[in-house]
Amino acid sequence: MGASFLSFHYLIRKIFRYLFSFVIILLVVFLLPRMMPGDPIANLVGEDVYLSPQKILELRSAFGLDSPLHEQFFVYCMKLYQLDLGYSFHMHAPVSSLLIDRAAWTLLYIGIAIVCGIIIGVGPGEKAGWESEKWWAHFLSAGAVLISSTPPYLLSLIVLVIFVYHFGWFPLKGFYDTFDITSIIHHLVLPISVLTVFYASRNFLIMRGAVLSEKCQLYPQFVRSLGIPEKDILSGHIRKNAIIPLITLIALDFGFLFSGALFIEIVFSLNGMGSLIYDAILSRDYPVLTGSFLVISVFVIMANILSDILCIVLDPRTGRNE
Amino acid sequence: MKKNPLLQVSDLSVTFQTNGDTIRAVTGFSCQLDYGICTAIIGESGCGKSVIAHAILRLLPETALVTGSVQFKGKDLYSLSLEELNAIRGRQIGIIFQSPDRALNPTYRIYRQIDVPLRNHQVVPEKKRKDHILTTLRNVGFSHPNEAARLFPCHCSGGMNQRAVTAVVLSLLPDLIIADEPTKGLDSLRVSDVKSSLLKVKDEGRTLLLVTHDICLAQDLSEELLVMYAGEIVESGKTQDILQSPMHPYTRGLLKSLPENGFIRIPGSAPSYANMPSGCRFQDRCAYASERCNNNLELLNKNGRMVRCHLFC
Amino acid sequence: MKRGRCKRTLQDISLYLCIGVITLFFILAIIPEVFAPFPENKRFIPYMDPDTVHFLGTDDMGYDIFSLLIYAARISLLIGFCAGGFSIFIGTATGLVSGYFRGWIDDLLMALTDIVLIIPKIPAIILISAFLRPSIWILILILGFFSWETTARVVRARTLQMSTSGHVLSARSLGFSSYQILISDIVPVIFPVLLPKFMLTITGAMISEASLSFLGLSDPTMNSWGRMISDAFTHGGFIREMWWWFLPPAICISGAIISFIRIGMVYEKPGQETMVE
Numbered sequence: 001m002g003a004s005f006l007s008f009h010y011l012i013r014k015i016f017r018y019l020f021s022f023v024i025i026l027l028v029v030f031l032l033p034r035m036m037p038g039d040p041i042a043n044l045v046g047e048d049v050y051l052s053p054q055k056i057l058e059l060r061s062a063f064g065l066d067s068p069l070h071e072q073f074f075v076y077c078m079k080l081y082q083l084d085l086g087y088s089f090h091m092h093a094p095v096s097s098l099l100i101d102r103a104a105w106t107l108l109y110i111g112i113a114i115v116c117g118i119i120i121g122v123g124p125g126e127k128a129g130w131e132s133e134k135w136w137a138h139f140l141s142a143g144a145v146l147i148s149s150t151p152p153y154l155l156s157l158i159v160l161v162i163f164v165y166h167f168g169w170f171p172l173k174g175f176y177d178t179f180d181i182t183s184i185i186h187h188l189v190l191p192i193s194v195l196t197v198f199y200a201s202r203n204f205l206i207m208r209g210a211v212l213s214e215k216c217q218l219y220p221q222f223v224r225s226l227g228i229p230e231k232d233i234l235s236g237h238i239r240k241n242a243i244i245p246l247i248t249l250i251a252l253d254f255g256f257l258f259s260g261a262l263f264i265e266i267v268f269s270l271n272g273m274g275s276l277i278y279d280a281i282l283s284r285d286y287p288v289l290t291g292s293f294l295v296i297s298v299f300v301i302m303a304n305i306l307s308d309i310l311c312i313v314l315d316p317r318t319g320r321n322e
Numbered sequence: 323m324k325k326n327p328l329l330q331v332s333d334l335s336v337t338f339q340t341n342g343d344t345i346r347a348v349t350g351f352s353c354q355l356d357y358g359i360c361t362a363i364i365g366e367s368g369c370g371k372s373v374i375a376h377a378i379l380r381l382l383p384e385t386a387l388v389t390g391s392v393q394f395k396g397k398d399l400y401s402l403s404l405e406e407l408n409a410i411r412g413r414q415i416g417i418i419f420q421s422p423d424r425a426l427n428p429t430y431r432i433y434r435q436i437d438v439p440l441r442n443h444q445v446v447p448e449k450k451r452k453d454h455i456l457t458t459l460r461n462v463g464f465s466h467p468n469e470a471a472r473l474f475p476c477h478c479s480g481g482m483n484q485r486a487v488t489a490v491v492l493s494l495l496p497d498l499i500i501a502d503e504p505t506k507g508l509d510s511l512r513v514s515d516v517k518s519s520l521l522k523v524k525d526e527g528r529t530l531l532l533v534t535h536d537i538c539l540a541q542d543l544s545e546e547l548l549v550m551y552a553g554e555i556v557e558s559g560k561t562q563d564i565l566q567s568p569m570h571p572y573t574r575g576l577l578k579s580l581p582e583n584g585f586i587r588i589p590g591s592a593p594s595y596a597n598m599p600s601g602c603r604f605q606d607r608c609a610y611a612s613e614r615c616n617n618n619l620e621l622l623n624k625n626g627r628m629v630r631c632h633l634f635c
Numbered sequence: 636m637k638r639g640r641c642k643r644t645l646q647d648i649s650l651y652l653c654i655g656v657i658t659l660f661f662i663l664a665i666i667p668e669v670f671a672p673f674p675e676n677k678r679f680i681p682y683m684d685p686d687t688v689h690f691l692g693t694d695d696m697g698y699d700i701f702s703l704l705i706y707a708a709r710i711s712l713l714i715g716f717c718a719g720g721f722s723i724f725i726g727t728a729t730g731l732v733s734g735y736f737r738g739w740i741d742d743l744l745m746a747l748t749d750i751v752l753i754i755p756k757i758p759a760i761i762l763i764s765a766f767l768r769p770s771i772w773i774l775i776l777i778l779g780f781f782s783w784e785t786t787a788r789v790v791r792a793r794t795l796q797m798s799t800s801g802h803v804l805s806a807r808s809l810g811f812s813s814y815q816i817l818i819s820d821i822v823p824v825i826f827p828v829l830l831p832k833f834m835l836t837i838t839g840a841m842i843s844e845a846s847l848s849f850l851g852l853s854d855p856t857m858n859s860w861g862r863m864i865s866d867a868f869t870h871g872g873f874i875r876e877m878w879w880w881f882l883p884p885a886i887c888i889s890g891a892i893i894s895f896i897r898i899g900m901v902y903e904k905p906g907q908e909t910m911v912e
Contacts, residue, residue, distance in 0.1 A: 021753040
């Protein structure tokens with residue numbers, strides 16, 4: 001495809017930087033509880049957890065708090081390698097199993113929202129960029145800007161009030177009560193809709209902007225002078241170039257899956273990873289918090305690598321300006 | 323019997339409306355291109371040359387007001403439907419754009435840049451397409467067309483992209499080729515490359531309209547010459563005639579400004595296109611200006627040459 | 636032609652409107668006592684509906700919501716501006732130094748920027764806030780720290796462009812010091828790029844602050860618009876459909892954000908949508 005030696009070199013350099021970031025994240029996550037004011041045990045285990053003195057001693061040796069820092073770090077990394085993210089004393093379960101349980105649901109509905117956001121947002125965005133002077137293009141753009149300027153949780157809250165409290169069309173809680181498909185769909189309609197609207201507006205604005213800027217380039221004019229009809233210029237030339245930044249952005253979406261989920265799950269009382277994190281915040285359950293942060297970071301880094309690879313494959317100009 | 327001209331432009335005027343200003347980029351431009359003849363339009367940057375090239379193919383934006391007529395092979399290009407126009411664009415009239423780096427689609431390989439319009443116009447049957455593309459690439463100067471075809475514009479030098487753009491246009495085998503500033507920003511080696519490709523085009527019998535600021539290029543390639551200043555034609559006629567004995571003061575000043583003639587600058591600068599002076603547009607910079615220059619003047623016919631100057635009334 | 640002029644007037648109107656909104660918020664932030672009918676800590680009967688005395692009713696603790704709204708402007712804007720300013724300052728300095736001096740400084744700073752760029756911001760902010768339970772200034776520091784990278788990149792790109800331009804090179808050959816060149820030649824050119832970025836970082840900081848307040852992670856003693864919404868959520872304002880409690884702060888936040896974005900668009904040309912991020 002478009003990859004060349006230069007682009008490959010660029011990718012390698014980026015991956016090195018990602019690894020470096022990950023190491024720093026590891027360090028921060030490792031050091032934060034141990035450097036904080038207060039008892040390290042409380043910082044490592046979470047607050048509001050009652051521990052007998054014997055348990056405290058056990059934990060001290062389990063965490064290796066008496067050994068030098070670099071040894072602790074080594075042990076920490078080893079545990080991570082075995083996918084042991086620690087134990088949550090609040091929820092009485094290993095962090096990794098908690099995460100796996102909850103993550104599936106979150107992935108499900110956010111994945112659906114991302115896909116729907118693409119379907120709804122990209123096409124109109126392209127059209128709005130191509131025919132940017134029409135009234136509906138201005139109208140939709142204003143709407144998209146309005147939606148994108150609202151903090152996501154705000155929109156969810158407003159939707160919640162209108163559709164759940166006021167109209168009562170959708171249920172409030174009780175997501176796990178039954179495994180009935182219709183019940184699940186009923187619960188998920190609102191959160192997926194809100195997320196979709198958000199993703200769609202952003203996709204719309206980006207696609208429109210990309211098409212607008214491609215339209216002003218010289219090559220569409222050249223191709224026009226060669227007798228290619230307008231619709232072929234849009235589909236064959238502009239679309240392909242305009243969609244590149246959007247694709248890389250969507251790849252990044254998969255990395256931020258979980259952080260986006262946080263507020264949605266709080267507002268709509270869903271039982272996914274977001275609400276897990278929220279409970280951990282409320283109860284200061286640090287093992288869950290740090291474990292989730294690590295998992296999210298890994299996802300983000302992988303998403304970034306995916307996005308860089310896509311960029312290199314699709315756009316031969318990547319890596320030339322460094 | 324004299325054949326009808328290939329392209330006949332009559333009284334073409336282009337006006338742009340922007341933010342309350344009226345920019346008269348081209349005023350009253352007329353020319354006639356006969357089959358097989360190379361005509362050159364020379365003038366300073368910004369005198370409206372490229373606007374004419376784009377106006378011929380109706381490539382100007384909607385904010386441009388175009389009056390006059392452009393007849394190609396007897397058909398008025400401005401009264402054609404978009405479909406009919408697209409059949410002519412590229413296939414019968416092709417423009418070699420300036421700034422080749424930006425004229426090429428950055429995500430297409432060179433092969434595809436040529437292939438897409440070729441497919442659109444169905445110039446050659448499918449089986450022969452690849453050979454046709456490679457032959458065209460070789461003709462414009464690529465010694466290894468196979469490798470060149472696989473490159474992206476961002477991996478090519480400016481000169482290579484220039485050749486690629488030329489290849490794209492030539493591959494469609496158009497009857498009229500408009501070369502818009504083909505040597506802008508190129509060093510002398512590249513300039514001679516461009517010159518030889520254009521000479522080859524002429525040898526094949528095609529009609530060439532050369533838009534350039536390079537007088538030497540115009541001299542080597544063209545038979546007919548049009549000199550433009552501030553959107554108007556100030557002198558036109560046979561190239562050799564004009565360059566040996568220029569009539570209009572601007573043409574004389576242009577020739578004197580060549581390095582071999584002394585590098586003497588024409589004092590002053592071009593008038594603002596929003597506020598044109600009435601009468602002759604060159605009078606502020608003209609050594610021979612007088613009272614009469616305030617009156618508008620048509621092109622005068624002096625033994626087959628057209629001049630717009632009161633000195634020749 | 637007429638449509639063009641009409642469009643321009645609409646654009647001008649929207650710009651003046653937004654400047655007006657921000658100015659209003661600023662005035663409210665600086666002298667809230669003039670506009671608020673009651674001090675923020677005066678308590679009345681809780682959960683009252685809006686009436687002529689309490690324009691927006693009272694919250695669960697009995698505070699007058701309208702007064703709270705006005706007082707909250709100060710904190711919300713302060714956080715937005717300071718975090719945004721902090722982030723712009725670091726970002727610009729980094730970008731300028733990086734783009735102007737190039738070489739190993741450039742590599743080092745860009746590597747640092749990349750690294751910070753990758754760290755997922757909201758989770759990191761949440762994590763740090765959960766551990767630190769920050770006061771307002773630590774909050775500003777954290778928010779500012781996580782948003783300087785895009786500014787740095789953009790400033791660096793422009794500085795690179797500018798440092799090879801004609802008048803900078805001639806200034807150098809005339810003996811001006813780097814610092815002088817940076818300040819007098821390069822900064823004015825960067826300004827059109829900085830302004831939208833500044834607006835973006837302000838809006839980003841405001842959204843982050845609102846989100847953090849929502850999660851209960853910001854300073855519980857500070858009263859900001861985000862805090863009001865969060866209080867409404869956790870203290871029964873939503874269930875009771877007390878839209879007068881949470882909608883006004885929400886509108887204020889959104890209004891401020893849209894206004895900042897519109898002001899940031901002042902240098903934008905069509906086809907160059909820098910604010911869409």
